[in-house]
Amino acid sequence: MLRAESVSFGYGDGGFLLAETSVAITPGSLTGLLGPNGCGKTTLLKLLSGVLRPRSGRVLLGDRPLAAMTRRELARHVAVVPQETHPAFEYSVTEMVLMGRHPHLGVFQLEGPADFEAAREALDATGTAHLGARNYMTLSGGEKQRVIIASALAQATEVLLLDEPSASLDLGYQLEVAGLLARLNRERRVTMVLATHDLNLAASLCDRLVVMRAGRVLAQGPTNEVLTSAMVRQLYDVDADVQFHQRAGHLTVVPVGRST
Amino acid sequence: MMPAAATPAARSGDSTIHVRLGAILLGYGALAAAACLLAPLVGSTHISLARAFDRSIPFADNVDAQIFFVARMPRVLAGAVVGATLATAGVVMQALLRNPLATPFTLGVSAGAALGAILVITFSTTVSVGVLSPVPLASLGGALLAAAIVYVLATRPGRTISTAVLLLAGVTLNSFFSALILFVQYLADFTQTYRAVRWLMGDLDVGSFGPIAASLPLASIAFAMFAVLPRSLNLLSVGADSAATRGVDVARTQRLAFLSSSLATAAAVSLAGPIGFVGIVVPHLVRLMVGVDHRLVLPASALFGAAFLVGCDLVARTILAPVEVPVGVVTAMLGGPFFLWLLVRKS
Numbered sequence: 001m002l003r004a005e006s007v008s009f010g011y012g013d014g015g016f017l018l019a020e021t022s023v024a025i026t027p028g029s030l031t032g033l034l035g036p037n038g039c040g041k042t043t044l045l046k047l048l049s050g051v052l053r054p055r056s057g058r059v060l061l062g063d064r065p066l067a068a069m070t071r072r073e074l075a076r077h078v079a080v081v082p083q084e085t086h087p088a089f090e091y092s093v094t095e096m097v098l099m100g101r102h103p104h105l106g107v108f109q110l111e112g113p114a115d116f117e118a119a120r121e122a123l124d125a126t127g128t129a130h131l132g133a134r135n136y137m138t139l140s141g142g143e144k145q146r147v148i149i150a151s152a153l154a155q156a157t158e159v160l161l162l163d164e165p166s167a168s169l170d171l172g173y174q175l176e177v178a179g180l181l182a183r184l185n186r187e188r189r190v191t192m193v194l195a196t197h198d199l200n201l202a203a204s205l206c207d208r209l210v211v212m213r214a215g216r217v218l219a220q221g222p223t224n225e226v227l228t229s230a231m232v233r234q235l236y237d238v239d240a241d242v243q244f245h246q247r248a249g250h251l252t253v254v255p256v257g258r259s260t
Numbered sequence: 261m262m263p264a265a266a267t268p269a270a271r272s273g274d275s276t277i278h279v280r281l282g283a284i285l286l287g288y289g290a291l292a293a294a295a296c297l298l299a300p301l302v303g304s305t306h307i308s309l310a311r312a313f314d315r316s317i318p319f320a321d322n323v324d325a326q327i328f329f330v331a332r333m334p335r336v337l338a339g340a341v342v343g344a345t346l347a348t349a350g351v352v353m354q355a356l357l358r359n360p361l362a363t364p365f366t367l368g369v370s371a372g373a374a375l376g377a378i379l380v381i382t383f384s385t386t387v388s389v390g391v392l393s394p395v396p397l398a399s400l401g402g403a404l405l406a407a408a409i410v411y412v413l414a415t416r417p418g419r420t421i422s423t424a425v426l427l428l429a430g431v432t433l434n435s436f437f438s439a440l441i442l443f444v445q446y447l448a449d450f451t452q453t454y455r456a457v458r459w460l461m462g463d464l465d466v467g468s469f470g471p472i473a474a475s476l477p478l479a480s481i482a483f484a485m486f487a488v489l490p491r492s493l494n495l496l497s498v499g500a501d502s503a504a505t506r507g508v509d510v511a512r513t514q515r516l517a518f519l520s521s522s523l524a525t526a527a528a529v530s531l532a533g534p535i536g537f538v539g540i541v542v543p544h545l546v547r548l549m550v551g552v553d554h555r556l557v558l559p560a561s562a563l564f565g566a567a568f569l570v571g572c573d574l575v576a577r578t579i580l581a582p583v584e585v586p587v588g589v590v591t592a593m594l595g596g597p598f599f600l601w602l603l604v605r606k607s
Contacts, residue, residue: 051504075507088358088497089552099495107488110277110555148352155506 001191002078002159007047007057014102017043017231018215020057025159025193030185032206033195035238036058040215046188047160048193049080061159074152078103079152080211081162085144091146094132119233122153125188126180130251142173149180153190160184162194166201174198178205199240199253203227210237227251277555288563290291295567296340297554299574300332304582333454338466339573339587340566342528345479347546347565348486349524350539351558356517361602364525364539367518371437372406373399373529378441378456382448383485395459396471396530400478403526406433406498420500421514462484462535462588463565464573471531483562487522490554493517497554535569535588537595542568545600 003024009061010016025048026135033041042141046052047059050066056203059066073167079100100122101115111119124154127147131139134201136147145165152160164172167229182205184190195203201225202209209227210220232240232253239259245252266357301309305327311317312328349364364370369460376398397547398518413429466472492513495503504510504573528535542565544605550556569587576587 040428048499051501062511071504071509072507075505078505080502082499085499085502087499088355091494091498093550095494095551096498097551099498099506100270101337102491102495103492107491108279116276151506252316 001025002048002061002193004044004047004054004059005057007054007059009043009052009054013220014168015067015154016055016215018047018054021212021217023210023217023220024047026184026208027158028189029208030181030192030194030206031208031210032202033193033210033212034197034199034202034235035212037197039212041212042163043215044212045080045163045193045195049076049078049161051080067080072103074159075155078159079146079155079157079159079162081148081152081160081165083164083167085148089241090135090137092132093123093128093136095141096127097151097154098154100151103155107227115146117152118127118156119150122140122150125153125184126150140171141174145173145177146180149177151186153184153188157190157192159193162192164196176202181205182193199227199232201249203253204248205243206211224251227253276332277553280556282382284550284560284562288567290565291366292340292344292566292570293484293495295570296336296423299336299339299570302330302574302578303327314415318560323502328535332471333468334469335464335573335577336570337469338464338472338532339570341443341479342470342532342535343542343567343569344465344562345482345524345565346530346535346538347542347561347568348483348558349521349528351543351554351561352486352489352493352506352521352544353539354516354543355497356521357427358497358499359423360544361540362474363433363530363537364521365534365536367410367426367522367524368406368433368437369403369525371434371441372409373403374460374534375437375441375444376400376402376405376443377533378444378448381455381459382444384452386507393471396474396568399533400526400530402437403522404530406437407526408520409433410490412520415515418511419505420510421518425550426518438502451506458586460588460589461586462533463586464532464535464569466531470532475527475531476525482527483521485516486558488511489517489520490558493554493558505578526590533588537591538565538569538572540602541591541595541598544598 004021006020006022007018008016008020009018021044037039047054053067097119098111098115101111101118123132126149128146128150130141135209139147157179162237166177169177177250178201181192186191194206208221208224211218211226211231217233219231227242229240229242232238237259239252239257240253240255242253264342301307307324307327311324353362353364353366354360378396380394380398410433412428414426445456448456452583492508492560495506495508496513501508546557546560546564550560572590576585576590579585
């Protein structure tokens with residue numbers, strides 16, 4: 001449904017951050033985007049969400065190129081959860097979540113019952129309903145990230161792009177956010193692309209992986225086929241054991257040392 | 261009462277923006293109207309509101325009406341217009357720069373206006389267009405020139421504006437224009453310097469309705485642009501990329517916000533000089549009362565800003581009567597400590 005066709009991107013005079021990259025996101029999938037720092041994960045997400053325009057190549061939603069769509073139109077199909085969100089003013093949780101309704105409202109239109117309903121569902125789905133009246137800035141890291149996910153859910157899109165949504169969270173919150181994403185993907189059929197450094201998170205959560213290094217895609221496909229010791233070495237220069245973990249029920253990655 | 265199952269979010273959300281917006285327009289509208297009606301009653305000569313509006317007495321014989329409408333009303337209306345435009349320009353500038361401490365003067369518009377005014381005062385130019393006399397005309401020109409320079413420096417075709425570049429360009433232009441102002445002042449004689457300093461203090465004593473009418477077209481354009489901005493400003497103040505993915509055309513919103521707040525500031529400053537602190541005190545007071553949603557903050561700031569500046573000018577006219585202190589001195593004496601309090605509260 002969402003795919004990039006040999007897209008390249010770079011800023012001004014610099015070299016390419018992303019070169020001739022083609023990625024296809026399967027509808028209904030939860031795709032993990034893996035790769036070392038600076039490999040182009042965030043750039044690819046920004047191209048997929050239309051925040052950046054490719055220098056060459058194109059990104060398509062269904063059969064329509066993003067370049068032919070308005071921001072408003074696109075935002076009704078694709079939502080984004082960034083790494084961190086720092087509002088300049090002290091919005092309440094409800095206000096933050098209702099902002100997800102922006103692409104569904106006319107310029108002078110105020111939110112109506114349908115919008116409040118969407119916000120309430122999103123708050124319930126993310127377990128943040130009790131925070132509604134709180135000031136967003138006073139929330140803990142995990143609560144903030146769940147509220148931003150709720151805001152993206154209220155946007156009512158088929159696709160959700162997440163850029164390391166649990167990078168700054170402790171283990172408990174990471175599992176909580178992971179569980180939330182899995183549930184939303186399963187129950188609401190939201191197609192998700194998740195950029196992450198956490199190989200075990202990706203292994204537990206994602207049915208497909210796209211692995212990148214130095215602005216190029218090395219492999220993409222089902223998690224069980226892509227995630228191997230050889231791939232981890234190729235990506236990070238790390239020697240790791242990749243094994244199926246019986247109790248967890250998915251592949252696990254145990255780094256052993258820097259490969260030589 | 262809502263059913264017990266309803267979340268606090270649902271309650272505060274559903275009780276809703278429609279009702280709150282209506283209440284704000286009514287409440288703050290009444291406040292602004294009351295300020296504009298009552299302020300002209302206060303002054304060296306006591307007059308009665310009933311007599312001023314008594315249509316049975318011919319205007320030529322009705323001294324109360326003459327004092328009310330001719331002597332005092334222009335000054336009060338100028339206060340209302342300037343207060344409303346500076347307060348809203350402040351709100352928009354703070355959202356655009358994602359910085360609650362920004363003011364309408366942060367990006368150099370007022371410094372440009374000051375340079376224009378002081379050039380005319382010093383070199384006694386007598387060019388005028390219609391009702392616009394030389395000083396307002398020159399300050400308007402200076403303000404628009406400053407805005408144009410910052411705009412050209414900070415925008416790239418089709419790209420979003422970097423707020424860091426905007427801020428740097430504005431602050432640099434501010435100090436460059438200040439240097440030029442000092443240079444021109446150095447060439448001026450004592451009378452000219454006195455006039456220039458008085459202009460810089462900001463004063464609402466506009467004399468007649470003419471200058472107010474002249475500032476209205478520009479202010480109206482600015483307000484028309486403000487009207488389409490509020491929800492986009494909410495999203496923009498959360499973050500440019502996040503706003504884009506929620507459906508905001510960021511580059512367009514930024515341009516509209518910059519142009520509208522610059523036009524509003526130019527209109528206000530060319531009418532009454534650079535009256536400081538209105539653009540920061542009013543938005544913050546309003547946020548304390550109505551929250552931070554720009555769909556409420558913007559109209560509330562326009563109305564409260566009008567009432568606020570009319571009130572400040574009332575103090576300025578009466579505190580040392582019969583001497584009239586420039587209103588800019590009063591707003592600065594209120595605003596300075598308020599600004600510091602904000603800074604301390606932030607940290």
